[in-house]
Amino acid sequence: MAEAGRAKEHEHPDSGTYLRVAAVLVILTVLEVGVFYVPAFHLVLVPTLLLLSACKFALVVLFYMHLKMDSRFFAFVFGAPLLLAAGVLVALLFLFFGALTLRGAPGAG
Amino acid sequence: MTHAAVPQHHTSMGLDSRKMAFWAFIGSECLLFSSLISTYLVYKGRSIVGPYPPEILNIPFTSLSTFDLLMSSLTMVLALAAVQRGDMKAGKAWLFATAFLGLLFLGGQVYEFTSFVREGLTLQTNLFGCTFYVLTGTHGAHVTVGVLWLFTLWVRALQGKLGPANALTVEIAGLYWHFVDVVWIVIFTVVYLIQ
Numbered sequence: 001m002a003e004a005g006r007a008k009e010h011e012h013p014d015s016g017t018y019l020r021v022a023a024v025l026v027i028l029t030v031l032e033v034g035v036f037y038v039p040a041f042h043l044v045l046v047p048t049l050l051l052l053s054a055c056k057f058a059l060v061v062l063f064y065m066h067l068k069m070d071s072r073f074f075a076f077v078f079g080a081p082l083l084l085a086a087g088v089l090v091a092l093l094f095l096f097f098g099a100l101t102l103r104g105a106p107g108a109g
Numbered sequence: 110m111t112h113a114a115v116p117q118h119h120t121s122m123g124l125d126s127r128k129m130a131f132w133a134f135i136g137s138e139c140l141l142f143s144s145l146i147s148t149y150l151v152y153k154g155r156s157i158v159g160p161y162p163p164e165i166l167n168i169p170f171t172s173l174s175t176f177d178l179l180m181s182s183l184t185m186v187l188a189l190a191a192v193q194r195g196d197m198k199a200g201k202a203w204l205f206a207t208a209f210l211g212l213l214f215l216g217g218q219v220y221e222f223t224s225f226v227r228e229g230l231t232l233q234t235n236l237f238g239c240t241f242y243v244l245t246g247t248h249g250a251h252v253t254v255g256v257l258w259l260f261t262l263w264v265r266a267l268q269g270k271l272g273p274a275n276a277l278t279v280e281i282a283g284l285y286w287h288f289v290d291v292v293w294i295v296i297f298t299v300v301y302l303i304q
Contacts, residue, residue, distance in 0.1 A: 015190055022183040029179065033172050036302050046303055053298035057291050064186045064287045066280075071124050074132045081136030085143030092147040 011069060021063045028056050131281050135288050138251075142292050145247055146299060149240040156235035162304045165230055167221070174217040175297045181210035182290045185259075185283045192266075193276045201266045204279075207286065208259035211252055218249045241300065248292055255286050 032052045035041045041048060062068040067075050188203030222242070230238045262282055265271045271279065 012190060012193065015187060018183060018186050018190070022179065025179050025182075026176065029172065029175055032298065032302060033168065036168065049298050049302050053294050056294045060182060060287050060291050060294070064182050064290075065284055071122075073122060073124060074128070077129065077132040078136050078139075082139045085139045088140070089143050089147045089150070092151055096151045 012066060013063065013069070017063065021059050025056055025059060028052050028059075125277060127277065127281060128284075131284055135284060138288060138292075142244075142248075142295075145240075145244045146295065149244050149300065152236040152240050156237045158235050160225075160228055160230045160234070160237075162237060162241075162300075165225055165228055166301050166304070167224075168301055170217070170221065171297060171301050174214055174221075175293065177210050177214050177217070178290050178293050181207050181214070182287050184210060185286045189276065189279050189283050192271060192279045193273055195273045197266060197269075197272065200271070200279075201263060204259055204263040204266060208256050208263060211256040211259065211286075215249060215252055215256065218245065218252075222246075244300065245296060248289070248296060251289050251292070255282075255289050258282050258285065 032049055035045060035048050035052070061078075067078065184203045184206040188200055188207055191197070191199035191203055222245075225238075230241075232239055232242050259282060262271060262279060
């Protein structure tokens with residue numbers, strides 16, 4: 001049983017993988033800051049920034065926190081509250097900004 | 110030096126219960142930070158008086174802080190890899206580097222907060238000040254705990270009490286540290302870049 005348990009533990013990536021992930025993270029951060037300063041991107045600033053930060057989030061969680069290589073159950077234990085947290089955030093935004101729109105604030109139909 | 114064998118507490122699923130518990134804790138932390146980020150977003154743009162974000166936030170400086178924390182995640186994972194293969198010299202070095210980078214980040218936060226206060230932004234100034242300081246202050250408190258944890262591990266490594274047999278303690282500290290980094294990734298984007 002103990003061996004089966006340990007068998008479920010993952011093989012960690014090598015240092016080269018960690019360095020490559022770090023390089024990608026730095027590039028994504030540079031892109032984020034670049035997008036912020038380049039006026040041409042301002043129309044799509046928010047979705048672009050959210051996408052870039054989501055990529056960085058995924059890279060750290062999957063590779064540095066070893067979620068990619070580890071048991072799927074850990075992914076569930078982390079992912080379920082994460083989804084709930086995201087849902088709460090979206091719900092709150094709709095609650096407050098949706099209510100503003102209904103009251104005839106700018107942007108109301 | 111031999112290390113005392115640490116009995117592994119496996120759940121019925123064959124997974125280490127300490128690791129399972131810590132992932133559950135990280136899940137709860139997701140909910141904590143999402144509530145703080147939600148509050149920031151809800152009150153965003155509703156301050157009646159300044160200073161306002163574009164007037165006060167220093168993107169180049171915060172980008173350096175972000176880079177610092179990203180590199181600390183790298184050094185953390187390299188520390189874990191070193192401890193797991195028994196290379197304690199490298200393990201100690203990487204652990205110290207991670208803690209040091211965390212201290213640098215905290216120093217940057219202290220500098221940022223004090224400069225903001227000098228420019229007139231306090232917890233009571235406006236909605237931006239309140240939500241900004243609570244969100245980033247809570248994150249900073251988490252970083253502080255992480256730095257203390259890492260320095261404790263470094264001292265244990267110096268004492269010869271850390272090794273491959275109890276590498277899980279480093280792994281769990283790593284999970285906490287990477288989570289703190291991941292939260293900063295979100296804060297940097299939502300607070301600093303999306304103005």
